Amino acid sequence: MKYLFSLIIAISFSSCICGGSEPRNTEYPSHIMPGDVVPKFTLTSTDGSTFNSDSIKKPTLLYFFWSECPDCSKTTKEVMKLWKNSLYSDKGVDVISIGRGGGESATLNKAVIYWSNMSEAINPVEPPKLFFDNNAEVYSQFAEQGVPRFYLTDSDGVVVWQVQSPLTTKEEILNQINTVKNIF
Secondary structure (H helix, E strand, O other): OHHHHHHHHHHHHHOOOOOOOOOOOOOOOEOOOOOOEOOOOEEEEOOOOEEEHHHOOOOEEEEEEOOOOHHHHHHHHHHHHHHHOOHHHHHOOEEEEEEEOOOOOOOHHHHHHHHHHHHHHOOOOOOOOEEEEOOOOOHHHHEOOOOOEEEEEOOOOEEEEEEEOOOOOHHHHHHHHHHHHHHO
């Protein structure tokens, strides 16, 4: 019995805190909700360019993921499919993809390999820039746990939609983008 309990505990801690099959936005709440302004932060991409949240001047989709999260693989493919079809640029929306760091398993190298593999899986596509949040300092301004996580802002940096769910599809993201674009 002692070993069974140990096995259950080990399995529980080995799974990522990704959202799994939990209901949206209930198990892993967000610090930032629709109507809130995006917190101030700056990140550097893997190509050396920087993104500053103060520079948001058009609708922006912030996508947080963790390279070890199986649920993130599903949503990252959805992000890549939209990117491949140029739906973001056609809609005048910036995409800021942020690999969540922190801990020994969440490294920049793993995030870069993951991002590259995901883009190649979608009939090769040049992926959107990858930003890496080394110690999850930016992520912690948005939430304590739970990825994949999306935030869509308007051109003033005000969040108009947020979700933490592995069930998020490209159609849902596009619908939200269209809703924001129709506001302007």
